[in-house]
Amino acid sequence: xxxxxxxxxxxxxxxxxxxxxxxxxxxxxxxxxxxxxxxxxxxxxxxxxxxxxxxxxxxxxxxxxxxxxxxxxxxxxxxxxxxxxxxxxxxxxxxxxxxxxxxxxxxxxx
Numbered sequence: 001x002x003x004x005x006x007x008x009x010x011x012x013x014x015x016x017x018x019x020x021x022x023x024x025x026x027x028x029x030x031x032x033x034x035x036x037x038x039x040x041x042x043x044x045x046x047x048x049x050x051x052x053x054x055x056x057x058x059x060x061x062x063x064x065x066x067x068x069x070x071x072x073x074x075x076x077x078x079x080x081x082x083x084x085x086x087x088x089x090x091x092x093x094x095x096x097x098x099x100x101x102x103x104x105x106x107x108x109x110x
Contacts, residue, residue, distance in 0.1 A: 006058065007080040013057035014081065018042065019050050026060060026073040033069045 013019055022036060033051065037044040051071060054060040058077035062069045 003080060007084055009057040010059060010077065010080045013053050013059055016050065016053075018047070019054055022047075022050060022054060022071075023059065023073060026071055030070050030072045032065070033071065036071065 014023075018040060021039075025031060025036060025039060033044070033048060036051070037047040040047055051060065051062075051069075055062060059074055060071050060077070061074050062071050064070075
C-alpha cells in the first residue's frame with residue numbers, strides 16, 4: 001500500500017540529478033563517501049548533503065568502515081515509487097495490448 005509520506009520523501013530525493021546519479025553508482029555496488037564524492041564536480045560536503053537526503057528517504061543505507069562511511073542501495077526503499085508507478089504501468093500495459101490486437105486485426109484485413 002502506498003504511504004504518501006514515504007512516497008513524497010522518495011520522489012523528493014529522486015528529483016535531483018546528483019542523487020539519481022548516486023543511486024546509479026550504488027546500484028553497481030557499495031561505495032565510500034570519498035569514492036562517491038570523487039565522481040562529482042561538487043564539494044564533498046555537498047555530496048554528503050545529498051547522501052543525507054537519500055538516507056532520510058530510505059533509499060540508501062550506510063555503515064562505518066574505519067573512518068569512512070560506506071553506502072549501499074536499499075532497493076526496498078524504492079517500493080513506494082514502484083507502487084505508485086504500478087498503477088500507470090498496468091494502464092499502459094492494457095493500452096499496449098489493445099494496440100497490438102488492433103494492429104493484428106488491421107494486418108489481417110490487408
